[in-house]
Structure formats: structure tokens, C-alpha cells
Amino acid sequence: MAAIIETNSATEATPRSTRSVRRTASARVRILGWYVSLLAIALVGTFIVQRSYLIDREHASIDGALDQEVGEFTQLASGIDPATGEPFGTDLAALFDTFLTRNVAHPDEAVVTILDGTPYKADILGASLAAAPIVDEWVNVTEPVRGDTASAPGPIRYLAIPMLFGGEVRGVFVVAILKADRLEAVDEAVRIGALVAGSIFLLASGVAWFAAGAILKPLRSLRETAQSITDTDLTRRIPVEGDDEIADLGRTFNSMLDRVEAGFGAQRRFIDDAGHELRTPITIIRGHLELMGDDPEERVETVELVTDELDRMARIVDDLLDLAKAEQTDFVQTSPVNLGDFTRDLAHKAAALGERPWVVEEAADTVIHADRHRLNQAAMNLMRNALEHTPASAATWIGSSTENGTARLWVRDDGPGIPIEEQSRLFDRFARGKVGRRTTGGAGLGLAIVKAIAEAHQGRVTVDSAPGQGTVVTISLPIGPKHAGQEAS
Known part of the structure; x- marks a missing residue:
């Protein structure tokens, strides 16, 4: 039965660890996913914009070539017919024949001429366009038309110029350019760019994967530290670097x-x-x-x-x-305390501790910033300790003073003193002295409480004693930023 229970416990522990690892891994994947998605969107958007720009640039180049051909045709139309030595005038047939004879077209350029509503002549590439449906539109143009269309050789961009005489269209001059090769060059440039960008994308994704792992490493360390913490080992800490x-x-x-x-x-x-x-x-x-x-x-x-x-x-x-x-932050609640009045009050209260007079050696009438209740507790512990460890005939004193921003409250006696070897552990818990006439079965916590109260005030407690020379225990506290040096009224 015990083995079954142990197995079940192990079974329950494993999914927790797996879930924890999965959470860390999923965070890394999510970071990489967002990075890759944004990078992919940026690259795709860049390719779309780049391709559109290149196509527009090619269209502009094509339009420039079309305009150049039309300009050459217009220049010829305004010149002399070499066959007659006279201007071409209205003789469109002679004009078309002369241009087609002289024109040396680029392999992807085509010229088609239309005379009196009928296709007239064309160059070699233009002849393949004569049967295209777009010819019917060219026949009927009345003003310059620029556009794109499909044809047997491939997609073309054209410019159709009507030839007007007396307000009537006598013919149409059409120049067209095949776009396939030019667009293929654009696509090739985009493909090369995509190949380069894809390589960069993969490299950047790999770098991002390791970068995300490095960024999340402190979180994994945090998780591992949290998992390793037990009620018997709380010493592990996360190594911290940087300021992020x-x-x-x-x-x-x-x-x-x-x-x-x-x-x-x-x-x-x-x-x-x-x-x-x-x-x-x-x-x-x-x-x-x-x-x-x-x-x-x-x-x-x-x-x-x-x-x-x-x-x-x-x-x-x-x-x-x-x-x-004493280990809590609210152990002391400070307020203004008149140190002189406080010292004299302690002497009166000490009368309840035993049949022995307390002499006030000095009382500093200065206002300090302290917890009156805790300071009273510490002083009464010192006074009680002095009575318990000195003979009834011993004299006891209490006093206070201030110097250099520090307030001192002390309890003094002329008892047997404390051996040097015992002074180092005097303020430890459960420490009990061997010298004196201890009359109560104390736990040895009184002086430890005095030390805790002094340290809670950002102060300290010290002992000055030697065998046969009495003992002085002094509590030293900072006067306080608000009341330093303020004289009591």
C-alpha cells in the first residue's frame, strides 16, 4: 500500500514539472512566434511594395519607349516622302510604308497600322497581333489611348494614335511592347530578394530563438529556485545581472x-x-x-x-x-520622548523592583525619537538584571546624556562585575551569568531583548565591566532627524 501511495505521489509531481517546463517553453515559442510573424509580415509587405515599385518603374520605362516610337513617327510624318520628294500630306499609306521600312524595332516592340478602318501593315511582331480582339478597339479610337491587354505572344502595353485629317480619322498608328521579358526580370529580382531575405529570415529566427532563451534564462532560474525551496533550505538565490x-x-x-x-x-x-x-x-x-x-x-x-x-x-x-x-518592521513605533523626564520616571518605577534606592546620575533634557514603551522595557530589564546579580548592599545608578547626535541611557552598579570571558555572550539568548546573587530562575532572555530593542532603534548596547569594579550597561540610540538637539521645555 505504501508503495502505491509513493508511486501516485511521483505521478502527481511529474505533470507539475512538465507543466512548468511547458509554460517556459511556450513563453519562448510565443516570443519567437510574435517575432517571426512580425518579421514575416514585414518581409512580405516589403516584397509586395518592392514588386509594385519595380513593375511601375518598368511601365514607366515601357511608356517612355512607346512615346519615343510615336515621337519618331510624328517626326517622319512632318518630313518629306523620300519617294516623291514632297510632304506626305494625306498619303498615310506612303507614311506607314516608309516608317515600317526604316524602323528597326526592338525584339519586344511591335508596330501595327490601320488605314481607313482596316488593318494595313505591321512589322513581324505586329503581324501576330493583327488577329487580336484589341484590334477592333484600335480601329475605333478617336483620341490617343494607352493600355494593357493580352495577346498571342503574351501581355502587351500599347499606345494607339489616331491620324486625323479634316476632323476625320483616316488611320491609326499603334506601337506595342511585350511585357513578359520585362516582368520576368522584375520577378527574377524579387525571387533573388526573397531568397536572400529568406536566408536572413531563417538566420534571424535562429538568433531570436537563442536570444529568447537567454532572455528567459532568469525566469527559468527563478522557476528552478522556487521549485528547489523547502522549509529546510531557503538559502538559494537567483544570480542577477543587468538593470532591465x-x-x-x-x-x-x-x-x-x-x-x-x-x-x-x-x-x-x-x-x-x-x-x-x-x-x-x-x-x-x-x-x-x-x-x-x-x-x-x-x-x-x-x-x-x-x-x-x-x-x-x-x-x-x-x-x-x-x-x-523584534524581527518585524513594526516592532518599534517611534515618537518624541523627553529623555530627562524618561530617566527620572525610570528611577521612580524602579522602586517597585526591590528595597533599594536608585540614584539619577545625570538626566539629559533632550527630546529624542524613540519607542517609549520598548525603551522602558529595555531599561527595566537592565535595572532588574542589576538587582538580581548584585548584593543588597550594592549601589545602583541610572543616567542619560547626549553627544554628537547620539543619546545614551545607562544603568550602573558597584557589584562584583562580570568576568571578561562571559561578556562576549552576555546578550545571547539564554545566557546566564555565574557571578552574583541571582534570586530568580530567569530564562536568560532579558539582555537579548535589550539588544533587540536597541538594534530596532538603529542603535546598540554595550557593557563595561571588570571583576570587582562593577558594571555599566549602556544603550546608545540616534537622537532622531526630527528632534535632534531639541531642548525640552
């Missing part, structure tokens, strides 16, 4: 992974810390409950012990929650 939109996407994805990793790390640390610290009180509570007898006095003692352990668990959970919140 895909690079911005990679940076945004990496930033998201940083936040996710930080969130998972905070959650994991919270679970580890909770398991680490709550295990002892739970064990104590369970052991005493299992051993509790029927003696009323014993029951009262057990209830008191269990209540004390539950209170301790509640404090541990509160401290762990504070440390977890």
Missing part, C-alpha cells in the same frame, strides 16, 4: 526570499527556544503533580510551586514573543 525588467524581477524575488527566510528563521528560533525553555518547567510541574499525595499541606505546596512555574512559563513565552516581534 527581468533583473528587477530577480532582485524582487531574492528580496522576497530574504523575507521568507527571515520569517522561517524567526519561527524556527521561536519553536526551538520555546521547546528549550518550557521543557524544564513542564517537567517540574508534571513531576510534582504525579507525586502529589492526599496531604492538604502538601497539596498547597504543590499548587504554589505549579503556579510559580506557570508564571515563569508565561514570562518566558512573553519574552520569546518579544524576540520574535
Whole structure:
């Protein structure tokens, strides 16, 4: 049964991967498809425009040749008949005969003459046009006509000029040119252009395929990174190069992974810390409950012990929650705080911590930008820590000052001091000192919370201590851009 379930899971996982690959491939194909389509449309449009231009140019060339033939015929008509030495006058037959005799036509040019409504004479190519249906139209022209038509030798372009005498059409002079060879030259030029453009098209499409792959490579890396992420490994990141939109996407994805990793790390640390610290009180509570007898006095003692352990668990959970919140952007909510008033208030509040006076060494009457609640929490942790680790006879001080845009709040005592080897881990979670008269079973989270609060204010916490010389713990914070140096009223 287990094997069947495992097989089904693998079967379900494969289509997801296949779908993911298909999505990436289809994106590449779509990009290439759009590129190829636009390129093909551009090339086809170019060929159509090019062919139209070349055909128009050939028509213009043909029209020029037709006009040249008509010009030569007109020049001859205004001249002298070589047979009589007299002007041609109305003798169209002599004019047509002389022109056909003298004219050396191009192989694709044809001349057809019409006299008194009947085809008269033509050159060799023109003779093949005599039976064409277009001749009936030429016979009836009354003004110059230019056009295209089909014929036995092939498509032609012609120019028909009527010969008017006394307002009547006595004849028609027609010159025509076969278009087949000229259009074939146009088509050949287009074919060569298409061959060259086709090669460029294939080459450009291949380059575009690899270019699309290179452009989509960060997306594939993003997909692979996302697929490789598990709740136990959030360290992979996408290599980002350049400043384009895909690079911005990679940076945004990496930033998201940083936040996710930080969130998972905070959650994991919270679970580890909770398991680490709550295990002892739970064990104590369970052991005493299992051993509790029927003696009323014993029951009262057990209830008191269990209540004390539950209170301790509640404090541990509160401290762990504070440390977890310290990694969130809204952990501190800053507002203007009068540092001098705040320092004096702390001295009054400290009276509730024990039968020991607190002396205010210095109070800087400067307004800083800080979270009053969190700063109070950090200071009270320091003051409580000083009371727990010094003898009842030890003196304690609190003070504040400002210098060079930095506000300092410190707690000082003349207790036994802290060994140098312990100072490096003083602000670590669950760190407990060995020196002093610790009277409570703290979890060792108080100074870690102080450090978290200071760093959330873009500040730091430092310790200055030596065995037998007392201890000074100082919280240093930036005064704040809005209230730097502003004196309290």
C-alpha cells in the first residue's frame, strides 16, 4: 500500500514539472512566434511594395519607349516622302510604308497600322497581333489611348494614335511592347530578394530563438529556485545581472526570499527556544503533580510551586514573543520622548523592583525619537538584571546624556562585575551569568531583548565591566532627524 501511495505521489509531481517546463517553453515559442510573424509580415509587405515599385518603374520605362516610337513617327510624318520628294500630306499609306521600312524595332516592340478602318501593315511582331480582339478597339479610337491587354505572344502595353485629317480619322498608328521579358526580370529580382531575405529570415529566427532563451534564462532560474525551496533550505538565490525588467524581477524575488527566510528563521528560533525553555518547567510541574499525595499541606505546596512555574512559563513565552516581534518592521513605533523626564520616571518605577534606592546620575533634557514603551522595557530589564546579580548592599545608578547626535541611557552598579570571558555572550539568548546573587530562575532572555530593542532603534548596547569594579550597561540610540538637539521645555 505504501508503495502505491509513493508511486501516485511521483505521478502527481511529474505533470507539475512538465507543466512548468511547458509554460517556459511556450513563453519562448510565443516570443519567437510574435517575432517571426512580425518579421514575416514585414518581409512580405516589403516584397509586395518592392514588386509594385519595380513593375511601375518598368511601365514607366515601357511608356517612355512607346512615346519615343510615336515621337519618331510624328517626326517622319512632318518630313518629306523620300519617294516623291514632297510632304506626305494625306498619303498615310506612303507614311506607314516608309516608317515600317526604316524602323528597326526592338525584339519586344511591335508596330501595327490601320488605314481607313482596316488593318494595313505591321512589322513581324505586329503581324501576330493583327488577329487580336484589341484590334477592333484600335480601329475605333478617336483620341490617343494607352493600355494593357493580352495577346498571342503574351501581355502587351500599347499606345494607339489616331491620324486625323479634316476632323476625320483616316488611320491609326499603334506601337506595342511585350511585357513578359520585362516582368520576368522584375520577378527574377524579387525571387533573388526573397531568397536572400529568406536566408536572413531563417538566420534571424535562429538568433531570436537563442536570444529568447537567454532572455528567459532568469525566469527559468527563478522557476528552478522556487521549485528547489523547502522549509529546510531557503538559502538559494537567483544570480542577477543587468538593470532591465527581468533583473528587477530577480532582485524582487531574492528580496522576497530574504523575507521568507527571515520569517522561517524567526519561527524556527521561536519553536526551538520555546521547546528549550518550557521543557524544564513542564517537567517540574508534571513531576510534582504525579507525586502529589492526599496531604492538604502538601497539596498547597504543590499548587504554589505549579503556579510559580506557570508564571515563569508565561514570562518566558512573553519574552520569546518579544524576540520574535523584534524581527518585524513594526516592532518599534517611534515618537518624541523627553529623555530627562524618561530617566527620572525610570528611577521612580524602579522602586517597585526591590528595597533599594536608585540614584539619577545625570538626566539629559533632550527630546529624542524613540519607542517609549520598548525603551522602558529595555531599561527595566537592565535595572532588574542589576538587582538580581548584585548584593543588597550594592549601589545602583541610572543616567542619560547626549553627544554628537547620539543619546545614551545607562544603568550602573558597584557589584562584583562580570568576568571578561562571559561578556562576549552576555546578550545571547539564554545566557546566564555565574557571578552574583541571582534570586530568580530567569530564562536568560532579558539582555537579548535589550539588544533587540536597541538594534530596532538603529542603535546598540554595550557593557563595561571588570571583576570587582562593577558594571555599566549602556544603550546608545540616534537622537532622531526630527528632534535632534531639541531642548525640552
